[in-house]
Amino acid sequence: MPYSPSSASPFNRFFSVFRYSRRALFLVWETSRWMMLGLALCTLVAGVLPAVAAYVGQLIVDGVLAAMESYEAARQPDVWVTLMPVLGLVALEGAIIALMALAQRGLSAQQSLLRALLGQKVNVMILEKAGTLSLSQFEDSELYDQLTRARREASTRPLALVNKTFGLLQNAISLGSFAFLLVQFSPWALLILVVGALPVFFSEAKFSGDAFRLFRWRSPQTRMQMYLETVLAREDSIKEVKLFGLESRFLQRYRDIFHQLYGEDRRLTLRRESWGFVLGLLGTLTFYAAYGWVVVETVIGALTLGQMTMYLMVFKQGQSALSASLTAVSGMYEDNLYLSNLYEYLEQPTEADAGHVTQGAVQGDGLRFEQVSFAYPGGHDVLHDISLHIPPGSSLALVGENGSGKTTLIKLLTRLYRPTRGRILLDGSDLNDWDTQTLRARVGVIFQDFVRYQLSVGENLGVGDIAAFDDQQRWQQAAKDGLADGFIARMPDGYHTQLGRWFKNGQELSGGQWQKIALSRAYMRKEADILVLDEPTAAMDAAAEADVFARFRDHSRDKMTILISHRFSTVRSADHIIVIDQGRIIERGTHDTLMETNGRYAALFRLQAEGYQ
Numbered sequence: 001m002p003y004s005p006s007s008a009s010p011f012n013r014f015f016s017v018f019r020y021s022r023r024a025l026f027l028v029w030e031t032s033r034w035m036m037l038g039l040a041l042c043t044l045v046a047g048v049l050p051a052v053a054a055y056v057g058q059l060i061v062d063g064v065l066a067a068m069e070s071y072e073a074a075r076q077p078d079v080w081v082t083l084m085p086v087l088g089l090v091a092l093e094g095a096i097i098a099l100m101a102l103a104q105r106g107l108s109a110q111q112s113l114l115r116a117l118l119g120q121k122v123n124v125m126i127l128e129k130a131g132t133l134s135l136s137q138f139e140d141s142e143l144y145d146q147l148t149r150a151r152r153e154a155s156t157r158p159l160a161l162v163n164k165t166f167g168l169l170q171n172a173i174s175l176g177s178f179a180f181l182l183v184q185f186s187p188w189a190l191l192i193l194v195v196g197a198l199p200v201f202f203s204e205a206k207f208s209g210d211a212f213r214l215f216r217w218r219s220p221q222t223r224m225q226m227y228l229e230t231v232l233a234r235e236d237s238i239k240e241v242k243l244f245g246l247e248s249r250f251l252q253r254y255r256d257i258f259h260q261l262y263g264e265d266r267r268l269t270l271r272r273e274s275w276g277f278v279l280g281l282l283g284t285l286t287f288y289a290a291y292g293w294v295v296v297e298t299v300i301g302a303l304t305l306g307q308m309t310m311y312l313m314v315f316k317q318g319q320s321a322l323s324a325s326l327t328a329v330s331g332m333y334e335d336n337l338y339l340s341n342l343y344e345y346l347e348q349p350t351e352a353d354a355g356h357v358t359q360g361a362v363q364g365d366g367l368r369f370e371q372v373s374f375a376y377p378g379g380h381d382v383l384h385d386i387s388l389h390i391p392p393g394s395s396l397a398l399v400g401e402n403g404s405g406k407t408t409l410i411k412l413l414t415r416l417y418r419p420t421r422g423r424i425l426l427d428g429s430d431l432n433d434w435d436t437q438t439l440r441a442r443v444g445v446i447f448q449d450f451v452r453y454q455l456s457v458g459e460n461l462g463v464g465d466i467a468a469f470d471d472q473q474r475w476q477q478a479a480k481d482g483l484a485d486g487f488i489a490r491m492p493d494g495y496h497t498q499l500g501r502w503f504k505n506g507q508e509l510s511g512g513q514w515q516k517i518a519l520s521r522a523y524m525r526k527e528a529d530i531l532v533l534d535e536p537t538a539a540m541d542a543a544a545e546a547d548v549f550a551r552f553r554d555h556s557r558d559k560m561t562i563l564i565s566h567r568f569s570t571v572r573s574a575d576h577i578i579v580i581d582q583g584r585i586i587e588r589g590t591h592d593t594l595m596e597t598n599g600r601y602a603a604l605f606r607l608q609a610e611g612y613q
């Protein structure tokens with residue numbers, strides 16, 4: 001269940017602080033056992049030594065007083081004999097302090113190394129999880145917020161939680177040892193120390209909760225800010241931003257969001273710090289009260305000078321250890337809230353990995369849609385009652401106005417989404433029952449918004465078949481099939497030319513050239529027997545387009561092909577043409593039969609043909 005701080009009682013809320021510490025510790029343990037053990041050891045050493053140092057301090061002061069007395073009392077004092085014990089103690093104190101410094105350095109060295117390792121590990125976990133999410137989960141803005149929040153602080157929070165857990169442990173050990181010394185003075189002194197620090201703790205815990213709720217509540221605004229940053233500073237959008245003169249408008253929106261967020265931050269920070277100051281005064285007050293008390297006890301002879309020094313030191317350090325512990329606890333509360341967000345994201349249910357079918361029940365049957373309807377999550381139906389059949393070796397063209405549902409149909413066919421009603425069969429078996437790997441290997445798709453990877457030309461082709469990612473011969477063959485080999489040969493480093501503008505010496509391609517790259521990518525998928533091209537030639541010149549389709553027909557003789565295009569010249573040769581309007585099939589047939597019917601297809605065809613006359 002997601003962690004909801006507001007619904008818990010203050011008592012439960014306090015203990016829930018430790019809820020994710022166990023998981024954070026486990027995460028660190030998995031990251032590096034040795035460093036975790038090293039951290040534990042250094043924590044222990046750094047925790048015990050301050051009390052030991054205070055105790056040795058008392059022995060030194062009392063030793064000095066005793067040495068002074070015996071020096072004065074002796075007739076012929078032997079300086080060395082008198083001084084040796086005290087100097088020995090001073091040396092011991094020096095050694096303890098050196099050891100404390102070593103433990104502190106050890107802690108900070110291991111913390112900074114762990115921060116790097118842990119940040120990487122958590123980021124990889126987040127990205128691995130992202131790979132298992134379905135497309136509809138990605139499009140869910142709440143989940144996307146969770147993902148953004150998780151990524152933003154991935155490298156710092158888990159370690160911060162572990163550091164604080166260890167810090168708390170260290171301070172608790174110190175406090176335990178101080179308490180041991182202090183109780184011998186008076187149990188009341190101990191109580192005073194604790195009571196003085198509590199108010200600060202409660203206020204810190206409350207404000208940390210507020211801070212997190214603020215952080216969570218406003219993540220859509222933060223996301224808008226990130227988006228504006230991207231639009232204003234990325235080469236792919238800057239062209240339009242400049243020409244439309246959008247800079248100042250977008251920058252203003254960016255500033256407005258900042259000021260709104262800053263205002264909230266300022267209010268919270270001021271409240272947090274003022275309360276912290278007022279309540280912190282209570283701590284100072286108790287310290288000086290205890291100071292006075294110890295002074296009085298020393299003056300009336302109940303304490304030695306050494307004990308007075310020790311108690312004052314114990315008080316001072318005890319108080320700072322206590323307030324450090326309490327700050328750690330409230331900080332842990334904040335880190336825990338962050339981790340609750342991380343784990344909520346990591347524990348998002350992923351769709352059970354479909355089925356295990358690797359061979360269809362009716363082999364060679366091809367693809368069938370049976371009364372398929374579909375609505376995007378939270379939306380209304382965008383496809384209604386679609387039935388169609390594509391046997392192997394035949395081609396289907398989808399025609400329809402913008403937004404009629406063509407791409408959506410392809411998303412269903414590739415199982416990026418699942419039908420809301422009806423079913424899709426591949427070789428007689430429900431698409432949902434197919435083994436994911438087998439299905440992916442059988443389908444080659446180029447979407448209209450294909451990705452322009454900022455990688456080398458060859459790799460941009462290689463992504464089409466991950467098994468042949470580095471296979472240069474396959475790149476060349478695919479580029480030839482996709483008519484990209486001509487311009488690739490003219491590039492400075494051929495297939496090793498870096499594409500895009502993000503990296504040094506990157507070459508930008510024209511829209512049509514990119515489309516040829518995408519097309520070649522589809523040809524990398526040698527095993528695929530279902531080829532889908534969603535507007536593959538929109539940016540190509542007429543000659544290139546004609547070539548592309550001639551070649552496409554050669555390549556796809558025994559395959560199932562689906563083509564989406566607004567150009568009727570490319571559509572007309574398909575074996576079967578389907579006209580979609582507002583998610584419904586309104587006409588179907590071959591080019592000739594559809595022209596005879598003289599319906600929507602014929603009208604649109606003539607309209608386009610007239611345009612060329």
Ligand SMILES: Nc1ncnc2c1ncn2[C@@H]1O[C@H](COP(=O)(O)OP(=O)(O)OP(=O)(O)O)[C@@H](O)[C@H]1O
Nearest residue numbers: 139376379382400401402403404405406407408409
């Ligand atoms: N991810 C999505 N979430 C919600 N609705 C969507 C999503 N993608 C598309 N739609 C809606 O589904 C409908 C069909 O869109 P689709 O992309 O399938 O159309 P299309 O026929 O491919 O259009 P075009 O010719 O412009 O590419 C549209 O009304 C669109 O608003």
